Amino acid sequence: MSAPINVSTQIAYPEGARRSNQSDALFDMLTSAIMAGRIRPGEKLNEPALADEFGVSRAPVREALRRLQEKGLVTHVAHQGVRVISPTLEDFLSLLDVREALEGMACRLAATAMTDVEFEKLAAIVERHGEGLHSDPEGPYVQNDFDNDFHVRIAMGCRNPVLTGLLCEQFYPRLKLCRSRHGLLKGRGLAAWKEHRRILAALVERDGDVAEILMRRHIRAAREALLATGPS
Amino acid sequence: MSAPINVSTQIAYPEGARRSNQSDALFDMLTSAIMAGRIRPGEKLNEPALADEFGVSRAPVREALRRLQEKGLVTHVAHQGVRVISPTLEDFLSLLDVREALEGMACRLAATAMTDVEFEKLAAIVERHGEGLHSDPEGPYVQNDFDNDFHVRIAMGCRNPVLTGLLCEQFYPRLKLCRSRHGLLKGRGLAAWKEHRRILAALVERDGDVAEILMRRHIRAAREALLATGPS
């Protein structure tokens, strides 16, 4: 038996986020716990144990775990329980290939779909990123605030609900997990910022073709940086 | 109360497909029933009613329904039950935009990842498609056999599990539903075949760049054909 995870005491309930049902609450809790590293990759999530810990029956736990699985944050092998995924470098690379395709398209669509107000907001994000670089120009590009992230904004600006959902709900959480496992890309900070700036410029020009190309190149650069440092 | 669906009597059990647990069996049944149109778009799937009809408790039904929801085949609004989605033209178009991005990437990757044997198999599929055109050159491109479909083969040949999973499990079923609702693209049959042939040629040349471009153009052509006939 694995050691008790005891997540409940470590998670501050996001105030408004308390949903009506236990299954949702559990899902939110586990999601943030995994993403924050409070539950480590490879760690086991025991259905009865979690039910016991949270004082609920197995049903809501079961559902929350299944949803985590759909989200790609945990794996479930029969009769061996569910574990937090510990993505390999290959998994990471696969994810980035698909991400290149998806965000490229998102960028193309966003070029015509986003409003000028949204572009201003995006510009502000890029600006703040630039200011942050002064402290550590060689550091990685850190995504600290989901709603104010460059990529997230574009994903939400493309006005394609399928695409937005895929990126925000499936890909970004998994990518974050991959990053926390394989390390951020040091030295990419400044380069990433410059690339963001060029993407923004193309968007403002409403040039979808160029915006897509630049975004794809941007993600491929990150992928290649990973490939260079990864297998070490 | 909606009329009883009575799916069980209409579905021939796919012989080997009987899984160990009821939830899986139910999921398979409902999936094929929806895709075959035995359960129509907009139709309600009643949890207790299905449980009763199949002689199981609500638990496995519940799980099967949730998985259908993940797959994007049904929607679930609180206290109103779950219904088979009836995709709008906009939904269809959104799906096709994302599909363009995904299959484009799949094609690019497949150009280097697929084996010569797989290419031969793919060529055979294209050839058979061409022979089928003799009977109705203006007809639509029909995908009658999932495992022997041109696009499916490429999706499986790209060697990117994330991409393959997305396409085969999420997109193709939803696309099929969209097609059955909005009609197939008449007159695209011959054009589609020619495009397939060119894509195949690029793949065989192992030219990922061109293969991607051709595939994207192929899907965009289908999208525009839909746009032209759709709003009528």
Place this chain on the structure above:
DNA sequence: GTTTTCGTTATTGTCGACACATTGCAGAGA
């Protein structure tokens, strides 16, 4: 020391029941 067999345990699927929320209907009142 290695392999096999057996018992234990963990995981999982399923069940039937209950309680609560919401919806929609129906009847009362204006």
Place this chain on the structure above:
DNA sequence: TCTCTGCAATGTGTCGACAATAACGAAAAC
């Protein structure tokens, strides 16, 4: 005739329990 209120029906989340299956570990046989 329209509106409001209360009730019934439906949908839904949750519970505790049981049984079956497969993995794990220990003891026995080779």
